Amino acid sequence: MSTKTKPGKVIFNNDAAQKLMAFAALIALFIIFSLASPNFFKFDNIVSIVLATCVNGVLALGITIVLLTGGIDLSIGTSLTFSAVIAGVCIVNLHLPVFVGILIGVGTGALCGCINGIIISKMKLPAFIATLGMQMVLKGLSLVISGTKPIYFNDVKVFREIAMGSILGKIIPGFEIPNSVLIFAAVSIIAGLIITKTIVGRYGCAIGSNEEATRLSGVNVDAWKIAIYSICGVFSGLAGILMASRLNSAQPALGAGYETEAIAAAVIGGTSMSGGEGTIMGTIIGAFIISVLTNGLRILSVPQEWQTVVTGVIVIAAVYMDILRRRKK
Amino acid sequence: MKMRKTVTVLLSLLLVLSLFAGCGSKPAESTQSASPDPSQGAESSQSAEPQETAKKLYIPVLSKGFQHQFWQAVKMGAEKAAKDYNVEITFEGPEYETQVDKQIEMFEAALAKNPDAICLAALDSKACIPLLERAQAAGIPVIGFDSGVDSDIPLATASTDNILAAGYAADKMAELIGGEGEVAVVVHDQTSGTGIGRRDGFVNRIKEKYPNIKIVDIQYGGGDHLKSTDLTKTIIQAYPNIKGIFGANEGSAIGVLNAVTELNRDDIVVIGYDAGKQQKDAVRSGQMAGAITQDPIGIGYKAVEAAVKAANGETIEKNIDTGFKYYDKTNMDQEDIAPLLYD
Numbered sequence: 134m135s136t137k138t139k140p141g142k143v144i145f146n147n148d149a150a151q152k153l154m155a156f157a158a159l160i161a162l163f164i165i166f167s168l169a170s171p172n173f174f175k176f177d178n179i180v181s182i183v184l185a186t187c188v189n190g191v192l193a194l195g196i197t198i199v200l201l202t203g204g205i206d207l208s209i210g211t212s213l214t215f216s217a218v219i220a221g222v223c224i225v226n227l228h229l230p231v232f233v234g235i236l237i238g239v240g241t242g243a244l245c246g247c248i249n250g251i252i253i254s255k256m257k258l259p260a261f262i263a264t265l266g267m268q269m270v271l272k273g274l275s276l277v278i279s280g281t282k283p284i285y286f287n288d289v290k291v292f293r294e295i296a297m298g299s300i301l302g303k304i305i306p307g308f309e310i311p312n313s314v315l316i317f318a319a320v321s322i323i324a325g326l327i328i329t330k331t332i333v334g335r336y337g338c339a340i341g342s343n344e345e346a347t348r349l350s351g352v353n354v355d356a357w358k359i360a361i362y363s364i365c366g367v368f369s370g371l372a373g374i375l376m377a378s379r380l381n382s383a384q385p386a387l388g389a390g391y392e393t394e395a396i397a398a399a400v401i402g403g404t405s406m407s408g409g410e411g412t413i414m415g416t417i418i419g420a421f422i423i424s425v426l427t428n429g430l431r432i433l434s435v436p437q438e439w440q441t442v443v444t445g446v447i448v449i450a451a452v453y454m455d456i457l458r459r460r461k462k
Numbered sequence: 463m464k465m466r467k468t469v470t471v472l473l474s475l476l477l478v479l480s481l482f483a484g485c486g487s488k489p490a491e492s493t494q495s496a497s498p499d500p501s502q503g504a505e506s507s508q509s510a511e512p513q514e515t516a517k518k519l520y521i522p523v524l525s526k527g528f529q530h531q532f533w534q535a536v537k538m539g540a541e542k543a544a545k546d547y548n549v550e551i552t553f554e555g556p557e558y559e560t561q562v563d564k565q566i567e568m569f570e571a572a573l574a575k576n577p578d579a580i581c582l583a584a585l586d587s588k589a590c591i592p593l594l595e596r597a598q599a600a601g602i603p604v605i606g607f608d609s610g611v612d613s614d615i616p617l618a619t620a621s622t623d624n625i626l627a628a629g630y631a632a633d634k635m636a637e638l639i640g641g642e643g644e645v646a647v648v649v650h651d652q653t654s655g656t657g658i659g660r661r662d663g664f665v666n667r668i669k670e671k672y673p674n675i676k677i678v679d680i681q682y683g684g685g686d687h688l689k690s691t692d693l694t695k696t697i698i699q700a701y702p703n704i705k706g707i708f709g710a711n712e713g714s715a716i717g718v719l720n721a722v723t724e725l726n727r728d729d730i731v732v733i734g735y736d737a738g739k740q741q742k743d744a745v746r747s748g749q750m751a752g753a754i755t756q757d758p759i760g761i762g763y764k765a766v767e768a769a770v771k772a773a774n775g776e777t778i779e780k781n782i783d784t785g786f787k788y789y790d791k792t793n794m795d796q797e798d799i800a801p802l803l804y805d
Contacts, residue, residue: 170700177725178699184724185692272557281529282805285739297724311724380687380720382740386529386557387686424692431696437652437682 154454155402155418159425166429173432180310182421182428187296187317188213188376190420192395193402194324195368197416200399201328202361203341203408204260206249207392208267209369214388215271216242216373221284221383224292231291238377239370245271246366250359272389279385286381296378313375320371325413327364337361341408397444398423401451422447518550521769522572523581523762524565525555526608530685531738532712532758535804536608539762540581547770555583559654559685562586569593573600579769582616583608587655591615603772607765609655617772620764620782622756624656627786628663628710631733631754633671634788635664635706638731638751642674643705646697648714650685657682660710660735678704683714690717691724698725706731712738715753719744737803745791752790755802760784 167174192209199206220238223229229237245267252263286292296313328334336357339347348354377383402419404411423444430440523540527533537553544551556564562585572580573596580597582604584590594615597604606619635645647664651657661680668675678701683690690709694717698704707722707730709715715734719741722730734741734753744750761784768778789799 172700172702175699178696181692181695181699181725185695188688276529281534282531283739287739287743376688379691380716382687384687387688389557427692428696428699431681431693432700434679434700 155415159418159422162425162429170432173429182424183314184311186420186424187313188372189394189398190317190417191320191368191372191375192391193398193416193420194321194413195365196395197399197404197411197413198328198337198361199365200404200406201337201341201408201411202358205264206362206365207264208245208249208271209395210388210391211268211271212242212245212366212369213373213391214275214385216370217377217383218275218279218385220374220377222278224289225284225286231289235374238374239367242366242370242373243363247359247363250362254355254358275385281385284383292378293381296375313379321413321417328413333360338409397448401448403455519578519770519773520550521579521581521766522577523551523553524568524572525553526559526583526585527555531804532736535758536762539759540766543763543766549770551766559585562589566590573597577602578773579603579605581605581607581765581769584611587611605765605769605772607761618768618778618780618782620761620768620784622784622786624659625663627754628660629667630788631708632664632667634752635708635731635733636672636675639705641672644676644678644701644703645706646679646704647708648690648694648718649680649682649710650714652682664708683717685711685713687713687716690714691720694718694721695725698727704730709734712736712741716740719750739805742803745794748791752788755787755789757784757802758804
């Protein structure tokens with residue numbers, strides 16, 4: 134019983150303060166940059182920011198669910214690449230219909246996640262090591278399968294429309310918001326529902342809070358872990374499709390290192406690395422903080438070296454705030 | 463230890479013998495050493511056949527990477543030269559062009575195999591110097607390619623003059639935007655020789671020759687297509703009156719192109735660098751005004767060619783300029799340019 138009430142608390146009460154703080158920080162950034170540059174708060178630039186958040190945002194949603202269980206997945210970046218390459222092979226080389234290719238691409242992500250889950254829960258490898266290994270495996274496989282060459286979707290015009298077309302623009306003329314943004318929004322809602330409304334989310338939180346207690350109360354922890362890593366894989370696969378669609382090509386050399394940015398987004402948004410705590414809203418805010426920061430600093434022509442330093446400082450500050458808040462309790 | 467010494471002595475004897483064989487069998491080489499035509503290449507590989515039974519020259523080629531299409535083209539050229547001169551090569555490079563340490567390890571491993579010569583595209587112009595000294599002490603000739611090092615040890619360097627090439631891109635940019643206005647530069651990084659050379663080549667030419675053109679921003683996208691796209695969009699937001707953007711390598715150029723397309727700013731003049739399918743298509747359709755291309759196949763070929771000559775004790779030219787070309791939709795199918803544009 135205790136396991137079922139605990140996650141509820143975690144999601145609704147515990148994080149209110151953190152969420153508020155992160156949100157306040159985001160608003161503050163917006164105000165500061167708007168005052169500093171007249172070019173920041175413009176429709177086009179806001180769309181650019183949101184678009185720049187999509188790939189990292191979707192990755193961050195997936196990793197949040199894994200972090201909730203107290204696990205980690207370092208393979209999400211290369212899993213993104215691998216899914217994109219597989220989708221590319223299916224659509225361009227095998228001439229499968231686009232939606233089939235996308236399904237296979239996303240399915241590939243899920244499969245990678247599933248294998249991660251099995252290695253972690255059944256073979257008892259630490260998640261850090263298992264997914265680090267998977268990261269390398271997928272990095273190599275992406276290069277092998279693509280023959281180290283990018284796969285271009287030039288002959289499949291529809292493919293670019295997935296992320297860069299604008300259904301909204303067709304309905305409301307002038308409101309040209311790329312589909313990528315809609316997909317990100319939809320996926321965010323789904324991720325939110327998974328965490329708060331489904332048994333996967335509840336058990337995930339329970340595992341993250343106290344894995345042994347959860348196991349003793351009769352939950353099949355292994356099976357749920359596999360499910361959760363698979364779900365995370367689905368998100369990586371989706372992010373891969375979004376990126377491939379935007380670049381109109383599956384780039385086998387990109388994606389490695391993207392996991393750090395996704396983890397940073399989740400952590401800034403109040404997700405605890407030790408599990409049991411975290412919200413989707415927080416992660417989305419975290420992802421936006423990162424892209425608003427990069428965008429704003431660039432608009433102010435701050436040298437790139439310093440942009441990275443600032444982002445790093447923000448990550449440390451955000452986690453420290455979190456620790457302070459918990460100490461008070 | 464003794465065993466090892468004997469083996470070394472024997473091997474070096476063999477090497478010296480093969481050297482004589484190599485010199486003797488290639489009288490034609492010296493008359494036209496710069497670029498052997500295919501027939502001559504075939505001839506030399508035939509004449510080298512008896513040498514193969516003794517010992518085939520082994521030349522490791524240490525590149526900066528292998529994933530980018532540019533390096534694949536360099537590899538093609540290196541392999542062609544290996545075939546023409548009947549030598550054995552290995553082509554390897556680290557995954558990222560920032561992994562100086564990995565490249566050093568590869569260099570050490572290559573030295574340990576006691577090769578006849580080494581071709582090196584140094585990721586860091588200073589970090590490799592101790593190893594270059596070791597190679598020199600061991601009598602292994604080193605040929606640089608793509609970018610040079612801060613040392614006199616490499617007998618020759620086959621590379622594009624990046625500063626000159628980027629300067630030419632600046633001239634083209636000035637011409638296309640009418641000699642005045644704001645321009646920006648998107649570069650892959652601020653530490654490598656090519657990054658610095660192309661940035662400075664472009665920026666300095668603008669500053670020297672075109673007082674009415676202002677460089678408003680220089681940003682670095684790591685050659686990552688996605689990151690370069692987002693950062694270019696930001697540049698355009700920050701400087702809405704911008705007239706032209708120069709992307710200093712393939713990833714950067716594609717990023718600039720994506721940004722301009724996504725924001726529907728086809729009034730912005732885009733000039734790129736290198737080739738690749740997307741960039742070629744963009745130039746053909748006119749979305750990209752033009753781009754600088756190097757001769758990656760030539761770089762790979764000439765590096766291995768110089769290495770073979772060095773191993774055979776021939777004297778070689780110190781700076782092998784492999785040249786560059788500016789291509790746009792009007793000339794990209796010409797026969798002196800089309801072969802340089804890899805997919």
